[in-house]
Amino acid sequence: MATATPSRTAADLAERCARSAAVTEAGSWLRTAEVPDWMAERHASHRFAVRRIPFAALTGWSFAPGTGNLQHDSGRFFTVEGLQVSVGTGPFPHWQQPIIKQPEVGILGILAKEFDGVLHFLMQAKMEPGNRNLLQLSPTVQATRSNYTKVHRGAAVRYLDHFLRPAPGSVVADVLQSEHGSWFFRKSNRNMIVETRDEVPVAEDFCWLTLGQIGRLLRRDNVVNMDARSVLACVPTVGAPGSGAPYGDTDLLSWFTAERSRHTVGAERIPLDAVAGWRRGPDTIERPDGRYFRVVAVAVEAGSREVAGWSQPLIEPCGLGVTAFLTRRVRGVPQVLVHARVEGGFLDTVELGPTVQCVPGNHAALPPGERPPFLDTVLAAGPGRIRYAAVHSEEGGRFLHAESRYLLVEAADDMPEELPPGYRWVTPRLLGALVRHGHYLNVQARSLLSLLTTGAAGLQD
Numbered sequence: 001m002a003t004a005t006p007s008r009t010a011a012d013l014a015e016r017c018a019r020s021a022a023v024t025e026a027g028s029w030l031r032t033a034e035v036p037d038w039m040a041e042r043h044a045s046h047r048f049a050v051r052r053i054p055f056a057a058l059t060g061w062s063f064a065p066g067t068g069n070l071q072h073d074s075g076r077f078f079t080v081e082g083l084q085v086s087v088g089t090g091p092f093p094h095w096q097q098p099i100i101k102q103p104e105v106g107i108l109g110i111l112a113k114e115f116d117g118v119l120h121f122l123m124q125a126k127m128e129p130g131n132r133n134l135l136q137l138s139p140t141v142q143a144t145r146s147n148y149t150k151v152h153r154g155a156a157v158r159y160l161d162h163f164l165r166p167a168p169g170s171v172v173a174d175v176l177q178s179e180h181g182s183w184f185f186r187k188s189n190r191n192m193i194v195e196t197r198d199e200v201p202v203a204e205d206f207c208w209l210t211l212g213q214i215g216r217l218l219r220r221d222n223v224v225n226m227d228a229r230s231v232l233a234c235v236p237t238v239g240a241p242g243s244g245a246p247y248g249d250t251d252l253l254s255w256f257t258a259e260r261s262r263h264t265v266g267a268e269r270i271p272l273d274a275v276a277g278w279r280r281g282p283d284t285i286e287r288p289d290g291r292y293f294r295v296v297a298v299a300v301e302a303g304s305r306e307v308a309g310w311s312q313p314l315i316e317p318c319g320l321g322v323t324a325f326l327t328r329r330v331r332g333v334p335q336v337l338v339h340a341r342v343e344g345g346f347l348d349t350v351e352l353g354p355t356v357q358c359v360p361g362n363h364a365a366l367p368p369g370e371r372p373p374f375l376d377t378v379l380a381a382g383p384g385r386i387r388y389a390a391v392h393s394e395e396g397g398r399f400l401h402a403e404s405r406y407l408l409v410e411a412a413d414d415m416p417e418e419l420p421p422g423y424r425w426v427t428p429r430l431l432g433a434l435v436r437h438g439h440y441l442n443v444q445a446r447s448l449l450s451l452l453t454t455g456a457a458g459l460q461d
Contacts, residue, residue: 013172014236017211020119021455024212028115032213035137036223042125042205043135046303050129053299054282058311061297068273068280070295070313077144078102078398080285080295080313082275083185085344086266091370096275098285098295099345100315100398101185104145105176108227109163109192111140112172113200113208120208121193122159122200123228128396129300130314132403136225136393137217140206158203166194173234176438177446178351179395181343183293183315185269188347188438191231211235215454221391222403226447229392233446235453237432249430256352256440259340259422265349291362293317296400314400319359320391321404323444324378326355327387327459328411328425334459335425337374337411341442351442352434355423373420378409385410388457392447406448408457428452428459 025032055063060073070080083099111122126138143157166174172193179187202208209217214232217223224232273280278287286294299311325336341353356378363371387408394402419425431449434440441449451457 010236011238014238016114016119017235017453018238019117020121020211021215021453022212023118023210024216024455027118027120027208027210027213029120029208030213032209032216035207035209035213035217036220038207039125039135039137039223045204046127047301048127048134048303049301050134050298052283053297053311055297055313056282057299058297058313061311061313063272067271069271076104077312080272081185082270082272083344084266084268084270087342087344088264091366095344096270096277097292097344098272098275098278098315099185099269100183100187101269102144102187102398106144106189107141107160107163107192108139108189108231109141109159109194110228110231111159111162111200112193112195113197114195115208118210119195120210121214122202122206123209123214125205125207126225127302128225129298129302129312130396130398130400130402131222131225131393132401133222136396137209137214137223137228138225139228139231142225142227158206159200162194162196163190163192166192167196170194170196172236173231173436175234175436177230177435177441177443178346178439179443180399181341181345181351181442183345183399185267185345186347187345189227189230191234193231193234211454215451215456218451218454218456219388219390222393225393226395226443229447229450230443232450232454233432233435233441235450237429237453239429249433252424252426252430252434255424256340256350260348260350263342263349265342265344265346267344291318292359298400314398315402316400317359317402319361321359321394321402322356322375322378322407323354323404323448324356324374324407324409325445325448326374326377326411326415327408328415329459330425333427335427336408336431336448336459337419338424338426338431338445339373340422340424343442346439346442348439351445352426352431352440353442353445354448357442357444373423377412377415378407381407381409385412387459388451394443404444406451408448408451408459 122140123137176188337355338352
């Protein structure tokens with residue numbers, strides 16, 4: 001039985017996390033500069049391979065008669081189905097697409113423990129087939145319900161009990177959060193941080209790092225995976241949520257509720273065979289114009305996973321994304337520009353996203369007035385206005401080589417004060433308060449927020 005952690009105030013937790021974020025070069029286990037070599041050693045110690053295969057070579061997967069939905073023989077894991085969406089406005093008011101339906105809720109959990117008076121976080125060097133470099137730092141536990149109930153008949157998930165049965169007073173954060181609304185249909189994961197006082201045996205693919213060390217690693221391309229970034233966004237931060245805000249949290253919530261109310265989104269699952277404008281070949285499901293994404297199949301070997309080999313479908317985007325917050329300071333208080341985004345797969349029509357979130361090539365043919373607001377502003381920003389830039393992978397368990405260039409870009413002094421509908425300046429502290437509740441911030445906004453909670457980027461200087 002885990003040892004209970006004494007109850008702590010939110011302010012105490014935030015102060016302890018801030019101290020952890022201030023320790024950037026060396027924790028009690030590894031120096032930050034040693035982590036890339038440690039990850040390379042973990043990569044070399046296992047057999048990893050991912051190769052594309054035709055759909056006919058998938059093991060345990062098939063296209064269902066009558067619908068064409070791509071599904072697993074067990075009836076678990078996920079299915080690739082069709083989705084018909086109507087939003088009523090914008091350059092694309094109606095469309096159809098393939099989408100992943102995965103109704104079960106997974107666990108994304110990071111275990112925290114104090115060493116030498118500093119909070120450390122147990123990170124895993126985890127292989128995911130969709131990552132371009134395969135191995136990235138992930139949460140302590142990153143598992144779907146099918147995984148941790150061993151539908152695949154594989155090994156048990158390490159450290160799972162800390163999250164299925166957390167000790168009283170040990171939970172730092174626990175919230176249901178959405179996944180990519182453009183590629184998943186109403187998918188949520190439980191994002192958790194749990195602190196322990198127990199002795200924790202450290203398995204060979206795991207290491208303890210401070211928040212500050214993780215922040216330094218977030219400055220590198222493709223080191224910290226999406227699931228870890230999502231959980232790290234939930235880290236408590238110092239200061240009252242409304243401190244320095246141009247309006248209070250009630251005003252922001254009222255604006256957000258109005259945004260949800262003004263959008264009428266129709267999202268209806270349809271058979272994959274009925275999706276218009278897409279074609280299925282032996283190796284891909286894709287659009288004839290090559291835009292947006294395609295569905296492909298891969299065979300995987302992974303010596304460090306619960307199952308050593310399998311095959312599965314993946315979604316492969318057609319191009320590098322751009323995910324950015326415009327930032328500014330008003331009377332010394334940092335703010336970021338959020339967008340109340342509509343995505344067909346969201347549970348509740350709208351979530352707060354980055355200022356810009358798109359693959360620019362998908363909009364290249366549109367006239368300027370129909371391109372995503374602020375996209376050209378972000379793309380044209382000079383080095384002096386870019387406060388942070390790195391390429392990060394999206395969910396490597398379901399998406400193949402899905403990467404975005406994540407940016408924090410300082411707004412120009414002459415940026416108009418009047419904003420397009422659906423945009424609002426918000427302080428990071430208010431976002432930090434919202435992210436501790438489900439379905440307010442989308443996964444891309446949470447990734448950007450994690451840069452601030454870990455100290456990977458700062459908006460104060």
